[in-house]
Amino acid sequence: MTKKSRKTPPKPSIGRRLGGFLLWAVLFALLLVAADQAVLRLTPEGPLLSELQDCYRDLRGRLLTRSRPDTIEGLLAQPEAPSQSYFYADQQGELHFVDSLQQVPDRYRNEAQLLAE
Secondary structure, eight states: OOOOOOOOOOOOOHHHHHHHHHHHHHHHHHHHHHHHHHHHHSOOSSHHHHHHHHHHHHHHHHHHSOOSOSSHHHHHHSOOOOOOOEEEEOTTOOEEEESSGGGSOGGGTTTOEEOOO
């Protein structure tokens, strides 16, 4: 019986591994941007897809905008805005209640009404 020697392939260099990682990271980021733009621009066909798109837009808006000041001075300098709630009806006639007019989807802003307190 003879033993066959197995040769192990050489490990790729650090530069090659780092380059591969960066390539996949860039491709992943491009896919995320493409998916983001597709969700924002496509017109949903069903009520569930419409609700999901509205939820995603709200989440995206909260993540990308800065709503709190960084310092105590900035917090104290902000005037207290009176809370105004709005409601609107969607295509299926369901009522939705929101805390600001910016939370109302664009297609329903003209029909949104101020909620009396």
